[in-house]
Amino acid sequence: MTRHFLRDDDVTPEEQAEILSLAGQMKAQRFEHRPLEGPQTVAVIFDKSSTRTRVSFAVGIADLGGTPLIISTASSQLGGKETPADTARVLERMVAAIVWRTYGQEGLEEMADGTTVPVVNALSDDFHPCQLLADLLTMQEKLGTLQDRVVCFSGDGRSNMAQSYLLACAAAGMHVRIACPEQFAPRADVVADAERIALQTGGSVRVGVDPEELVAGADVVVTDTWVSMGKEDEKVQRVKTFTPYQVTDQLMALAKPGALFMHCLPADRGFEVEQSVIDGPQSVIWDESENRLHAQKALLAWLLERA
16 A cells, blocks of 8 residues: 655554654765665656755755656646646656645545555645755754653744644654644644554643743743735735744743754744744754655655555
């Protein structure tokens, strides 16, 4: 049965740890793993603009011995005349895997349903699971272990990053906290799924409105842009709503000494995070960005060889 990676809990906690271990090996020996030798082709489809996702997948596929085929939906039939399911049926005859950065999660689910090659969510409105693999790899490198570490996301709790943090960090046995306005809380079903996973791993889940209370004692503090793609017309109201959740030097001081600051980028400096924090000694954003390459290589290799 073909395995897909559409949301963070599509892999078990044990499988997540295996992928992170493989990512560490690939980072240490960048060109020694060649599961796409041939070369085999991986289709990488973009509905949204991208820098890190486009570069990390293109370079990573090449590192694995394959050929990245970058497709823009604006110049393809996907989303126009052709359904995701029909597109997948065409592509599976020619490529080893399909990677898609899109809007609705339902399109990814339709594409994955019944296709014979792995489908990877490179970002949707609901989840950003590839970014979380990179973030967990970064935390593991800096903290040594993930189990029982405390991570707090401050900002839009309904964002793809916050919801992926709930699932992925619960799977890693972490204590994940989401600080957000009540009207921007994560989906109730995602919180319930994260709580169920945390019961298995010894982690915990907490959602609240007070960023100072939730950041207190955290090993990692995370935020993301307040204005995601497609929400530009809401910027004025969103800035007003989320300003109390800005990651400042004062907020970081409530976390553990030496706590990590993380952001998936691009950052709207001066809005969700102060310049002094994102450029300060606790920020690990550049390691986090690089680790997209290694985590995604490990994910593709795992899906193609071990799943």
